[in-house]
Amino acid sequence: MERNIIEIFSSIQGEGKYAGCRQVFVRFEGCNLNCRYCDTENQPGTHGSCQVEAGAGSRRFEAWDNPLSSDQVSRIIERMLLEVPHQAVSFTGGEPLLHAAFIHDLxxxxxxxxxxxxxxxxxxxxxxxxxxxxxxxxxxxxKMPGITGKDLWEQHRSFMDIGKEKELYVKMVISDETQEDEFHHAVKLMAGVVPQAMCILQPVTPCGGCKAAPPQKVLQYQAYALRYLSDVRVIPQTHKMIGQM
Ligand code: SF4
Known part of the structure; x- marks a missing residue:
């Protein structure tokens, strides 16, 4: 089994509940959505090679021809895990679930x-x-419709319902453009399925014309979410503040 991979590297998880933890990142090519604030070049077939970090955290990269086999990727991961203890291996993208069979194999x-x-x-x-x-x-x-142009409420509800068997937390990116009615809908949707799960409100890192949410709006949104959810935290993309990938 083979897939196009954009990059494999060791870094600090910058978002959400595990911000600060050391992880190996495997970034898959391709996504089924097109968010306004997307910062990943992920069109299918646009990466002839995968950037593989030569030593975990060295920031020296070698280009490996795509597609890579699950055997190649697993050996790269195992090498990094031996070089540095990591909290987890993160499958990211793009959208990693477009490659579910490959992830199962890995x-x-x-x-x-x-x-x-x-x-x-x-x-x-x-x-x-x-x-x-x-x-x-x-x-x-x-993902709120104002960002993706798609109504994904039912998919998200079903996803939380399936995923709640595992350790699951939910992230909502908040920008100046976030519509209040959509945010309220997202909070109530989550509260109806996983009210005890951690909810991360992530102020957007401005990109693609999306503007940062005013600080007052972030506080108002957290206050609203706390009426329905037990654990609501505001955490920005911390890796970008400290120059990490
Ligand atoms: S889901 Fe993620 S990778 Fe896909 S378009 Fe949106 S921000 Fe980009």
């Missing part, structure tokens, strides 16, 4: 040595169901 090879962390847009519940047993931690987004 997980069979690395699961004894590490936790598997899935960073997903939360829109592909059937794919999650297929690999649920391969995953330890799920970081899922709720």
């Amino acid at each position: 997980a069979q090879r690395i699961r004894k040595q590490t936790k598997v962390f899935l960073e997903t847009n939360g829109s592909l519940p059937e794919a999650l169901e297929r690999i649920l047993e391969d995953v330890d931690i799920i970081s899922m987004d709720i």
Whole structure:
């Protein structure tokens, strides 16, 4: 089994509940959404090679021809895990669940040595169901229609319902453009399925014309969410503040 991978490297998880933890990142090519604030070049077929970090955290990269096999990727991961202790291996993108079969294959090879962390847009519940047993931690987004141009409420509800068997937390990116009615809908949707799960409000890192949310708006949104959810935290993309990938 082979897939196009954009990059494999060791860094600090910059977002959400595990911000600050050392992880190996495997970034898959391709996404089923097109968010206004997306900062990843992820069109399918645009990466002839994968940037593989030569030593975990060295920031020296070698270009490996795409596609890579699950055997190649697992050996790169295992090498990094031996070089530096990591909290988990993060499958990210793009949207990693477009590659569920490949992740299943990889997980069979690395699961004894590490936790598997899935960073997903939360829109592909059937794919999650297929690999649920391969995953330890799920970081899922709720994407609001004003950002994606799509109504994904039912997909997100189903995704949370399937994922709640695992350690799952939910991230909502907040920008100046975030519409209040959509945010309220997202909070109530989450409260109806996983009210005890951690909710991360992530102020957007301005990109693609999206502007930062005013500080007062962030506080108002957190106050609203706390009426329905037990654990609501405001955490920005910390890795970008300190020059990490
Ligand atoms: S889901 Fe993530 S990778 Fe896909 S378009 Fe949105 S921000 Fe980009």
